[in-house]
Ligand code: AMP
Ligand code: FE
């Protein structure tokens with residue numbers, strides 16, 4: 001059994017449709033795949049239908065943007081939550097609205113130095129999708145400013161860049177509570193990915209665990225080995241589930257479906273713990 005629990009479609013910053021991600025998962029030889037778009041579950045219905053047609057098990061998921069009081073970005077994966085839970089919906093809608101305003105502000109700043117307009121960016125965003133820096137990167141690629149998204153993130157779009165603007169995002173412990181309230185299984189995404197920016201300290205882990213965190217995404221290409229050893233000790237101490245996943249974004253990132261996988265026993269445990277919805281088989 002090959003199970004990948006982290007993939008994005010063009011409902012956020014992936015480059016394939018939700019159905020396209022399911023087709024790619026079947027081609028990659030996966031038995032089960034989760035769709036975890038940023039702050040959105042809009043791709044679930046299309047993914048479920050395509051996964052059934054391809055004989056791949058579909059795990060409904062989402063990746064919630066969060067930020068600690070120290071301003072550190074945290075991504076929280078949620079599996080099998082109720083997509084209509086009012087409290088959780090309110091938070092992700094707030095984040096998505098804030099992401100739009102923030103992207104517009106970043107484009108205003110960028111347009112002072114680069115040939116870039118808001119229309120150029122919107123051109124790369126599917127209708128209703130969660131807007132992120134990757135879409136700004138796509139417009140910069142189209143304008144010939146950078147070669148690809150990775151180059152954009154290594155330079156113009158880093159969180160240290162003078163063009164970077166933050167957006168509203170809930171505190172990670174609050175997000176964990178909301179996921180649990182919605183019957184979902186919260187898993188801390190790529191927790192020690194220092195290449196993406198500052199990483200959280202012990203207090204944030206403690207708050208998230210106290211709030212009901214159930215798992216850690218340890219096998220992810222952005223987690224360095226020494227950080228993984230720390231995470232394994234933490235998982236053992238607090239009886240947390242361990243997942244491994246690709247964080248596939250289509251052609252938007254080098255990450256390949258199935259490059260990391262999750263143990264079938266862990267998916268079985270996620271299904272036992274969740275009450276919000278079920279895996280589509
Ligand atoms: P944002 O959420 O708008 O701040 O942008 C962060 C998103 O950009 C993350 O969710 C990643 O999916 C994506 N990202 C980060 N680094 C890279 C990279 N080097 N290449 C492509 N996409 C990236
Ligand atoms: Fe992303």
Ligand code: FE
Nearest residue numbers: 063075189190
């Ligand atoms: Fe992430």
Ligand code: ZN
Nearest residue numbers: 006008063247
């Ligand atoms: Zn992701």
